[in-house]
Amino acid sequence: xxxxxxxxxxxxxxxxxxxxxxxxxxxxxxxxxxxxxxxxxxxxxxxxxxxxxxxxxxxxxxxxxxxxxxxxxxxxxxxxxxxxxxxxxxxxxxxxxxxxxxxxxxxxxxxxxxxxxxxxxxxxxxxxxxxxxxxxxxxxxxxxxxxxxxxxxxxxxxxxxxxxxxxxxxxxxxxxxxxxxxxxxxxxxxxxxxxxxxxxxxxxxxxxxxxxxxxxxxxxxxxxxxxxxxxxxxxxxxxxxxxxxxxxxxxxxxxxxxxxxxxxxxxxxxxxxxxxxxxxxxxxxxxx
Numbered sequence: 001x002x003x004x005x006x007x008x009x010x011x012x013x014x015x016x017x018x019x020x021x022x023x024x025x026x027x028x029x030x031x032x033x034x035x036x037x038x039x040x041x042x043x044x045x046x047x048x049x050x051x052x053x054x055x056x057x058x059x060x061x062x063x064x065x066x067x068x069x070x071x072x073x074x075x076x077x078x079x080x081x082x083x084x085x086x087x088x089x090x091x092x093x094x095x096x097x098x099x100x101x102x103x104x105x106x107x108x109x110x111x112x113x114x115x116x117x118x119x120x121x122x123x124x125x126x127x128x129x130x131x132x133x134x135x136x137x138x139x140x141x142x143x144x145x146x147x148x149x150x151x152x153x154x155x156x157x158x159x160x161x162x163x164x165x166x167x168x169x170x171x172x173x174x175x176x177x178x179x180x181x182x183x184x185x186x187x188x189x190x191x192x193x194x195x196x197x198x199x200x201x202x203x204x205x206x207x208x209x210x211x212x213x214x215x216x217x218x219x220x221x222x223x224x225x226x227x228x229x230x231x232x233x234x235x236x237x238x239x240x241x242x243x244x245x246x247x248x249x250x251x252x253x254x255x256x257x258x259x260x261x262x263x264x265x266x267x268x269x270x271x272x273x274x275x276x277x278x279x280x281x282x283x284x285x286x287x288x
Contacts, residue, residue: 003112006094011084018080025073032066035059096228100190103225174280175201178212181260182276188236189229189264191218194271203280210280220270229272233264 040059043052101108107115178201186193194217204211221229234251237244242253242262249266260278267273 002110003094003108004110006087006091007098009087009091011088011091014080014084018077018084021073021077021080025070025077028066028069028073032063032070035063035066096224099225100228103191174212174278177258178214178260178276178278181255181262181278182214182216182274184240185233185236185262185264185274185276186216189218189233189272189274191221191225191229191272193217194219204277211277212280213275213277215273215275217267217274218272221272222270226266226270226272230264230266233272237262 040056040063043056043059047055098108101114109115202213204213218229230249230251234244234246237251237253241256243256244251244253251262251264253262254260255262255278258278260276262277263273263275265273
């Protein structure tokens with residue numbers, strides 16, 4: 001069976017066929033009961049002759065045939081219902097995967113292979129000062145919406161992707177640290193971010209300590225897409241060693257080494273709201 005056959009399969013047709021075989025099984029059972037209880041019983045009670053014995057033998061075989069039909073049709077009904085039930089789960093998983101692939105712009109080919117468009121980097125700037133000597137700084141490009149694109153010329157340095165010192169007084173390393181966590185969560189959710197539902201990096205004061213906070217939201221997710229995205233986020237956090245606490249439509253997790261807190265929560269609009277908060281000075285152990 002190919003993935004196309006699985007996608008187009010209609011379990012309801014097998015369930016309807018199973019109902020038909022069930023009807024035949026029920027009719028055969030009713031016929032068997034009638035032969036045994038109405039015909040055979042009366043014949044035994046009223047007739048005693050060679051002809052009656054022959055008729056009893058024929059009716060007994062007929063009742064046995066009806067019993068065979070009843071049993072075999074019942075087995076076919078059970079097999080069809082079982083197939084419809086077993087295929088429903090992988091079919092739903094396949095349709096969910098195809099839906100995610102379509103949403104992300106991936107192409108699923110007939111052989112099951114998947115191709116995807118090339119990533120578009122935020123900025124082509126590499127920070128090179130001297131091509132001859134190689135002196136200067138090199139920066140990797142990123143595609144995560146957690147990093148805002150520079151609005152000036154292509155020569156703008158990647159530092160412009162962060163708020164200026166006037167907007168945020170915490171150390172740049174702390175900013176990068178929080179954004180890195182936020183970006184990894186975005187990658188794990190595998191859904192598009194809502195550009196209009198994000199916030200710049202902020203500083204938060206609490207009990208005399210300073211924290212860097214970054215918040216953003218996904219686009220509205222219909223149906224099971226929000227559930228699947230939340231499950232992917234939780235799996236990523238748990239697999240990465242975060243201490244995760246789950247509530248109704250909400251995840252709260254703490255990083256095991258740097259005390260960064262991440263929150264993922266559903267919203268009435270169907271989007272997922274993400275918030276990442278870390279110390280203004282990253283707390284990293286030597287073994288982290």
